[in-house]
Amino acid sequence: MKYNLTGILAFLLTFPVMAQTEEQPYDPDTEIGIVEKLDEYVPDDIYIIDTEGERVNLVSLLDKPTALAIVYYRCPGICSPFMTSISEVADRSNLVLGEDYQILTVSFDPTEGTNLSRTNQNSYHMLIDKEFDPDGWQFFTTDSINSKRLTDAVGFNYKRQGLDFLHTSAMIFLSDEGKITRYLHGTYFLPMDLKLAVVETSEGKSGPSMSRLLSYCYSYDPAGQGYVFNVTKVAGTVILFIAVLLFLVLIFKPKRKATN
Amino acid sequence: MSETTSSKHVSFLQYKGKYKGILGWILSTDHKRVGLLYLYTMLVFFSLAAILGLLMKLQLIAPGYTIMGPQTYNAMFTVHGIIMIFIIVVPGLPAVFGNFFLPIMIGAKDVAFPRLNLASWWIYVIGILVVLTSQFVGGWPDTGWTFYAPYSFQTPANVLPALFGAFILGFSSILTGINFVVTVHRMRAPGMSWFKMPLFPWTLYATAWVQILATPVIGITLLLTVMERVLGVGVFDPALGGDPILYQHLFWIYSHPAVYIMILPGMGAISEILPVFSQKRIYGYKAIVLSSLAIAFVGYFVWGHHMFTSGMSGRALYAFSFLTFIVAIPSAIKVFNWVSTMYKGSLNLQTPFYWATSFIFVFMIGGLTGLVLGSLATNVHVHDTHFVVAHFHFIVFGGTGFSFMAALHYWFPKMFGRMYDANWANTGWAVFFSGFLTLYLPMFYLGIQGMPRRYYDYLPEFHGGNIISSLGAILMIAGAMIIIVNLVRSSRHGQKTSDKNPWGGRTLEWETDTPPTLENWDEIPNVTEEPYEYK
Numbered sequence: 001m002k003y004n005l006t007g008i009l010a011f012l013l014t015f016p017v018m019a020q021t022e023e024q025p026y027d028p029d030t031e032i033g034i035v036e037k038l039d040e041y042v043p044d045d046i047y048i049i050d051t052e053g054e055r056v057n058l059v060s061l062l063d064k065p066t067a068l069a070i071v072y073y074r075c076p077g078i079c080s081p082f083m084t085s086i087s088e089v090a091d092r093s094n095l096v097l098g099e100d101y102q103i104l105t106v107s108f109d110p111t112e113g114t115n116l117s118r119t120n121q122n123s124y125h126m127l128i129d130k131e132f133d134p135d136g137w138q139f140f141t142t143d144s145i146n147s148k149r150l151t152d153a154v155g156f157n158y159k160r161q162g163l164d165f166l167h168t169s170a171m172i173f174l175s176d177e178g179k180i181t182r183y184l185h186g187t188y189f190l191p192m193d194l195k196l197a198v199v200e201t202s203e204g205k206s207g208p209s210m211s212r213l214l215s216y217c218y219s220y221d222p223a224g225q226g227y228v229f230n231v232t233k234v235a236g237t238v239i240l241f242i243a244v245l246l247f248l249v250l251i252f253k254p255k256r257k258a259t260n
Numbered sequence: 261m262s263e264t265t266s267s268k269h270v271s272f273l274q275y276k277g278k279y280k281g282i283l284g285w286i287l288s289t290d291h292k293r294v295g296l297l298y299l300y301t302m303l304v305f306f307s308l309a310a311i312l313g314l315l316m317k318l319q320l321i322a323p324g325y326t327i328m329g330p331q332t333y334n335a336m337f338t339v340h341g342i343i344m345i346f347i348i349v350v351p352g353l354p355a356v357f358g359n360f361f362l363p364i365m366i367g368a369k370d371v372a373f374p375r376l377n378l379a380s381w382w383i384y385v386i387g388i389l390v391v392l393t394s395q396f397v398g399g400w401p402d403t404g405w406t407f408y409a410p411y412s413f414q415t416p417a418n419v420l421p422a423l424f425g426a427f428i429l430g431f432s433s434i435l436t437g438i439n440f441v442v443t444v445h446r447m448r449a450p451g452m453s454w455f456k457m458p459l460f461p462w463t464l465y466a467t468a469w470v471q472i473l474a475t476p477v478i479g480i481t482l483l484l485t486v487m488e489r490v491l492g493v494g495v496f497d498p499a500l501g502g503d504p505i506l507y508q509h510l511f512w513i514y515s516h517p518a519v520y521i522m523i524l525p526g527m528g529a530i531s532e533i534l535p536v537f538s539q540k541r542i543y544g545y546k547a548i549v550l551s552s553l554a555i556a557f558v559g560y561f562v563w564g565h566h567m568f569t570s571g572m573s574g575r576a577l578y579a580f581s582f583l584t585f586i587v588a589i590p591s592a593i594k595v596f597n598w599v600s601t602m603y604k605g606s607l608n609l610q611t612p613f614y615w616a617t618s619f620i621f622v623f624m625i626g627g628l629t630g631l632v633l634g635s636l637a638t639n640v641h642v643h644d645t646h647f648v649v650a651h652f653h654f655i656v657f658g659g660t661g662f663s664f665m666a667a668l669h670y671w672f673p674k675m676f677g678r679m680y681d682a683n684w685a686n687t688g689w690a691v692f693f694s695g696f697l698t699l700y701l702p703m704f705y706l707g708i709q710g711m712p713r714r715y716y717d718y719l720p721e722f723h724g725g726n727i728i729s730s731l732g733a734i735l736m737i738a739g740a741m742i743i744i745v746n747l748v749r750s751s752r753h754g755q756k757t758s759d760k761n762p763w764g765g766r767t768l769e770w771e772t773d774t775p776p777t778l779e780n781w782d783e784i785p786n787v788t789e790e791p792y793e794y795k
Contacts, residue, residue, distance in 0.1 A: 032499045033414070166499070188569075192710055192719060199719075239476045246438070246472070250445040 032166050034183060035155035042153045042178045048106055048140040051118040056140070058104075058150070059178045065101040065201035067184075067194075068172040070156050072109035072165060073116040082169040082187040083120070087127035090137070093191040097128070098136025101198045105137070108151050108158065109165065110144035117141050154180060173201045271677060271775040289374035290778060295360030296675070297381050302348050302356065303744070305388070309343035310737060312336050317699070317733035320726045323718050333716035334402035335417070339395065341405025342422055346429045347388055349660045350518055353525035354436060354471075355384070357667050358464045360675060362440060364769040365458050367449025367787060369779040372442040376435055384432040391425030394418045404714060406515070407482070409496035409507035413489040420489060423482045430479040433521075437471030440464050449768070451787035455546065458767045458791040462549050463528025466556040470517045470524075474560070478514035481507065508570055512563035520559040522656055523623075524552055526663025527594055530616050533670050534598050535792045536765045537613035538605025542792045544597040551590030558587045568639045577636055584634030591627055595620060610763070611685040615666030618693050622662055626654030629704065644714075647707025650700045658696065665689075665743065672747065673762050677775040678754035681746055688742035695736025702729045767791050 044059040069086060071079040083105065090097045097103070105124075107117065121139040128137075142150065151158070158167035171184040171194075181201040184193050272292045279287050285297060316336050319326045328336070359377065363370050371377050394401050398418035403411055407426075412419050444465045448457065485507070487493045494500025496507045527548075535542045542548065564572060564580030572580075598620055607613070629651040632638045642648065673679050702725040707713075711722045718726065761770040768787070772780050 033410075190710065190712065192712065195719060196715075196717065235476070235480050239473060243469070243473050246441070250442065255446055 032159050033157055033168050034170050034185065035157065036183050037153070037155045037180050038182070040153070040180055042174060042180065043149060044178060046146050046150050046153070048104075048142050048146060048150070049114060049117075050138060050140055051114055051121055053114050061102075061104065061138075062174055062176050062178055064099075064176065065198045066174045067101060067103045067197070068154065068174055069103060069105045069169075070108050070151065070154070070172070071105060071169070072107045072167075073112050073120050074109070074164075076164065078169050078187050083124050084127065085188050086137075086171065087124050089189045089191055089194050090132070091128050091130055093194050095195055095198055096132065097130075098133025101194075101201075102135070103137040103171075104140065106140045106142060106150065108142065108147045108156070108167075110142060110147050112141050114141060171197070173197045175201050175204050177204075179204065269773050269777045271773065272778050273677065273775055275778045287378070289370070289378045291359050291363050291370050291374065291377060292675075292776060294377050294381050295356050295358075298351060298355040298359065298384070301381075301385065301388070302351070305343050305347045307744070309340050309348065310740060312340040312343075314733050314737050316340065317730040319716055320718070321730040322726075323720055323723060325717075328716065330716045331402065334404075334714070335400030337714060338401050338404050338422075342391060342401070342426065345405050345518075345656075346426045347384075347391070349522045349656055350429070350433060351384065351436070352522055352660050353529060353664055353667060354440065354464055354467055354521075355381075356664075357460070357529065357671060358436070358440060358525060361671065361769050362443060362461055362464055363447065364772055364776060364780050365461050365767055366444065366447060366452055367768050367781065367785045368443065368447035369781060369784070371439050372446055373439050377439055380432045380435040380439070383428060383435065387425045387428035387432060389425075390421050390428055394421035394425070397421070406511060407485060408511075409485065409488070409502075409504040410498065412485055413497065420486060423486050423489075427479050427482040427486070430475045430482075433471045434475045434479075437468040437475070440468040441472065444468075449785050449787050455549070456787055456790055459531035459542065459545070459548055459552075460525070460528035460767075463524045463531075463552050466552045467521050467524045470521050470556050470559065474514045474517040474521070477510060478518075481510040481514070484510075505567075505570055508567050509563070512566045513560075516563040516566065517556075517559045519652075519655065520555055522660045523663075524555060526619070526660050526667075527552065529663045529667040529670070530598060530619055531594075532765075532767065533612050533616045533666055534601045535794065536670075536763050537608045537610060537616070538602045539608065539764060539794050540601055540605040541794050542597065543600035543603075544593075545790070545792065547593055548597050551593040554590040555587060558583065558590070562587055562634075565634050565639070568636060569643045581634055581636050585631065588627060588631060588634075591623075595624060595627075608763070611680075611682060611689060612666050612670035612763070614686065614689050614693075615662055615669060618689070619659065619662035619666055622654050622658030622696065626651060626658050630655065642707050644712055645707035646703040646711045646713055649713045650703035650707060653700050653703075658700075665692075668747065670763070671769070672750070673757050673759070674769060674772075674774050674776070676751045676754070677757060678750055678752075679757050679762070680750035680754050684742060684746040688739050688746060690739075691742060692736055692739025695732050695734070695739050698732025699729050699736050700732070702726075702732070766793055 042058060044057070046058040047055045048058055050056050067086070069083065071082060073079070086103060086105075090103065095101055105117075105120070117139040121137070124139075125134060125137065150156075154172050156167070156170075156172075158165045160166075168185070169187050171189065172180060173182040173184075175181055181204070182197045184197060272290055275290075277284055277288065285293055288294065315327065316333065319328050319333055319336075359371070362368075400417060401419045401422045402415055402417045403419055407419065407423060412423070444457070444461060484493070484495045488496050488502070492500060494502045496502040496504050498504060531542060531548055562580060562584045564576060565584045568577060568580075598616075602617075629647070632642065633648065633651060669680070669685060706722055706725040706729070709722060709725070711718055711725075758774050760772065760774050762774075763770075766789075768785060769776075771785065
C-alpha cells in the first residue's frame, strides 16, 4: 500500500511539470496557420492594387464592416473552395453585399498581377445570383512589402513550397477603423456566422472564434501520413490479437470447480 | 412472497472487515462496496457538471453577454462534456449496477478479479484528479470534449491534463471490461447456461467487449495528441505532415461504440424492470440478447456518420450512412420487445416503471432523430447545430440517465435495505421528465432553424426557443434535486426493509438477503428456471 501511495504521489507531482509546458506563451511564429490578433488595428499605410492597377490605401476602403479574404489566385488547393464558399454565403445571406458589408479579396503572392485579380473577380461575381453592388466584393493584388505587412498584421502565417504556398483560410472581419473584430476559420460558412460577425463588427465588438475547424492545403509530406497509418495498424492488430486470445482462453480453458 | 433476512446474517453495509471507517470502503474489494463507491463519486461529479450545464443555459436565456463571456462558455461546455462523458456516462451503469449486481445475478460471490475491481475504481479516481488538475492549473480547457485536432494542440488553454486524465479513465474502463467478461464466462452459477442468464448481465457482457476493444483506440489517440502538444510529433498537425482528419477517425472509432457502452447496460436494466412491473415474461428474450450483441458489433462500423462534412469519399459516405440505418434495427427490435412485454401485463405503476417507460419515450425520440443525422442530405443541413446537441442529450442523457434512474429506484431497496419515499420519488420523476422535454425539445427546432452549437451568443430570431429551453433546464435541475435529496435521505433514514423481493422479481438478486451479505450467498444457487418465468 505504501508503494501504491508513493506511486500515486509521484504521478500527481509530474503534472505541475506538464502544466509548466502549458503556461508557456503561445508561439506567434507558427509557420502555417492564423494567429488571431483580435482588437488590434491594421496599419493605416498598407497599400494594395485594384483590378485597374491603381494603388489604394486599405484603410480608406473600410467604410462598412469588411470581410478580408487573403488568398492567392493560382492556388491549387483551398483558395478556390474558400472563395466559392464566400460567394455562396453572400448569396444565401439576407445581408446586402455592398450595403451592409463588403468583401475584399487580397492576393498575398506578390508575383500575381491584375489580370489574375480581374479574371477572378469576374468569375466569382458570376456565382452570386442575387443583385449586388460589384464594388461590394473587390479583388486586389499586392507588392511584397505590403503583402508581408498585411499578413503580419492579421496573423496570417504561410510558407512557400516550390511555386505554391502552404497556408490556411479564414474570413477576417475589420471595422471601419481597421480594428480586427473576428475570424471565421475554414472554407465553409453559415449565413448566420456571417451575419453575427457583420453585426458585431458594425458595433465595434470583437470576440474569439467560435468555430475553429481549420482546413489546410494537403500537398505536404505525404510520407508522414504513411507513418501515421502504420501506428494505427500496429496498435489495432495488437488490440484485436489480445482480445481474440482472451476470448479463446475463456472458451477453451476448462473452468475450475467453484468452491463454496 | 416476502422472505425476511435471517438475523445471523450481517449485511455488506454493516460488515466489519480488516479496515474501519472510510478505509473499510476505499480499500474494500467487495464488489458491492466498489459499486457504491462509483455511485457516490458519480453523484458528486454529476451535480457539478449539471450546475455547469445550468449556467450555460442561463447564459443562453438572452442573446449576447448574460452571465459569461465566450471564453468562459467554451470552457464550460468543455468541462461539462468531459465530466459527463468520461466520468459519468461511460462508466455509468456497469460501474455502479454492474459491479453491484452482476455477480449476484449470475449467482457468484464476487467478480472474477476483486482486487483488479478495486484498482479500477482507484484508477478512475486518479483519472478524475488529473482531469481536475486542468481546472486549477493554467486555465480550463476550451476544446469541447472531443479534443478535435488541430485546435487541441494549438490552444493556449490547459488541455494536457484533461487529455491525460481521459486516457487514465480509459484504463479503468478496460479493466472493468476484462473483469466482467471473465466473470460472466467463469462464474455463472451451476445450471445458468448462456440463455438462462438475465438480460442485464448479457448487456454488461456485450458492453465489456466494446470496452476492451474500443477504449484502447481512444487511449492511443489521446496519447498521440499529448505527444503532438508536447513533442510535436506530427501525427495530426498538417504543418508537420500530419492529418487532422485522422484524429477525427480515431476519435470516433472509439466514441461511437462508446455510445453503446453508455446505452446497452441501460437497455439491460430496462429489460429487467419491465417484466417485473408487468409481471410478465419478457417478450423475445433471445431477440433482445442477439440485438444487444448486434448493436455492440455493428456499432463499431458507423463512426463515419460523425464526419459527413469533414471530407470523405462519396462511397465511404454512403457506406457509413447505410450502416447507421442498419444499427437502428436492433435498437428498434428492443423497443418492440419492451412494448410487447407490457402488452396485457399486470402493470404495477411504481417509480421504476415510470422511469422505464419514460426511457422508452425519450430513447425513441433520440433514436429517430439519429436517423435524421444518419441520412446524408439532412445531416449536412443540421450538422453542428443545436439539433445534434438535442439528439445526443436524448440518447445519452435520456437513454443512459433515465435508465440509470430507473435502475437506481428499482434496486435501491436491495442496495440499502431501506425504501425511498415513493411520493417524492414520483414527484421528482414528473418534474424532471417535464423539465427534460422542455429543455431539449426546443433545441431540435433551434437546430433546424440554423442555430449552431457551441456558441455563447445567437441571433434574435433564436430567442424564443432559447428562453423555453433555459426554463426547462431550471425545471429539470429542480427535479434532479428532489430525486437526489429523496434518495440520499432515504438511504440513511428511509423505512427499513428486509423484504428480499419487494417488487416480485424472478432474477437471482431477489433471492439474496436485503441488503446482501458480504459474499451474497450461503450456498451458490442452482439455477433450474429461465430468468423471467412469471405465471
